[in-house]
Amino acid sequence: MNTLSRPKLAVAVKGWPRLSETFIAQELVALEEAGYELELWSLRFPTDTKTHPLHDRLKAKVHYLPEYLHQEPLRVAKGLLRSMMRRGFWAACGTWLKDLRRDRTRNRVRRFGQACVLATELNPDIDALYAHFMHTPASVARYAAILRGMPWSVSAHAKDIWTSPEWEKREKLQAATHGAEFLATCTGVGAEHLAGLADRPDRVELIYHGLDLTRFPEPPATRDHSGPVNFLSVGRLVEKKGFDRLIAALALLPDDLDWRWEHIGGGGSDAKFRKQAEAAGVADRIIWRGACDQPEVIQSMRASDVFVLPSRIAESGDRDGLPNVLMEAASQKLCLLSTPVSAIPEFIDDGVHGVLSSDEPALLASAMESLARDPAKRAELADAAYGRLTSHFLMQPGIAKLDLRLRALV
Template structure:
């Protein structure tokens, strides 16, 4: 009898999600290099659109109970099956220790989801891989302990900077059933997680990069002259860490003689608040709110724009961007970039070479927009340099090769 090929279980918070193109890109690439996996999502989708990338994925998608009360019989079967497993005692110790430090319904929900996952995983699943180091990794960790298989993670931004240190240490140490390995997409995040791990080599820096085969060649941008209208655009959720309130305040400071229009793409909880701010500051009639868009729509908008603006900042709860993929997407279309030196953004953009990084004060942002509007040749030079940097150091293939090697090794150890 031919042995069944080893499979990977991929745990994600929600699938599919327009704001997480980097996850879809990675999973499609892993499938194309021969990694077999199933997707296990903790939540059902809320976006009404999908990216073409989502349509390319062949992996089966399963949804765990989003709330345990919604599927009580399924959860009960998972718990009963978990109790009979050799790994139950260790998993129970882990959840008790975690719950003692975080007594929340969410913590218990993670364990219930893990019981369902451990029961329903195909027998050939020999390892788990979670996207995000907070909730998905907790579910993966508990399920892996129950099943006696290794687990791993990919960490990004909020999951690193808003998770308590004790929990990160637990997930990064072998003695507490930590991850076999972890990948993170910024040097800043890698350095921090390595400082918490029992071994530095437990965490790898793996930039997402871009699969440039999915993008058109950059357009000719030589037509715009100083004094012409300037088309500004941004892509990002309307949440605190993106800093769009500072950008709207900056737009209100631009001189009357500057002809500009700003297009925003993305959803987010603060949409009403941002629109109200624009109305209050008298700039609402020069703003287009496009809402959530698929990636072809985003790229089309980038090709029509003159300047990409992303005024990222650190939120009050510590949340911040990693290295936003939209910056690399803008670079792929030779769209000049104005951003801030937050988190890992300087890992891609050297200010004055590949784009402009300024502080997030509205006055500073407004001054840089005026400078870029007045000197289109400067923006073109910065965009050319960013495109060259993208081509040389931020393509997707090297990271996928490294990640696939790590995952295969983990599956072998799970066997």
């Protein structure tokens, strides 16, 4: 235990750094500033070519586990052999084999190999393990924690909750199956679902990420309403973000409305969306920015009129939680247009802090047109969203709750 009576933590993450996961970077930086000593263990190597300034503020040493076991066979073999000498090996192996029987995948094998490496290479001063995301990172942390005989905990978000099998979520929340000491999750809807799977409901804690406003400039005092109406979206080009529906809606906007749409974000479907825009006849009004760092995102938010995020539930069950980008847009008093999916209504009351529309293209287009033609309404909604953010969704209360939970680990 360190001198500030806070556990020294090893944090398991999917990848580091990631442009789309500023909420993780924000939390880890805040924990360091609160006095925590952290080690970061990433299951994957970075793929983004840019980083946010927030990533540079993290002081923790970053370690990369073997992304694929065959790429580092000696390291994996050493981890396995040393793990076999640990008292917790057979318990960890039994837990993993039970999981493997229900999930016969290479990914499940890889998780145990990574856990053996983690347990072997972990600094002996580490007091507890903490994972971000309930699926793969939590599995690696869980197996490693059993091997090392130490407590572990997890923060669950969106995809990991809604696409993980129920048996796995349940067992990660049960003391009898080496479950997490606690699980933090960032949405009320997620907390309710997971509490129903836990052996004790108090094992699950609702902790909104919130926003650290010290990282953002004051919102612009005024917006220029001359020229075209500027719609802005920020998000990966994946099904759950609903950008295919948005492009279809753009094609339905009336001819007399002068508009532009700017998209920021990466993803593997860029060509598909560009092709859809060409076919819909709206490509000449769209600006594709690709992945951007946070200063670039904020600059675009300050220059836009309406932020549009038509989230939906993907066929796989994947969905957003409460996208931090909505709060970031609210920090710049940018009018919000989204959908009543998952935890978005926990931040936006329809007609009060923004507009929640169906993602059906005709209805989405109608909502976009209405806001485009009413600058006064946009300003009213944006002011209310800013008030909602500053009164209920700042980062600091969540970090205080997380601090109490982490302190209780040891």
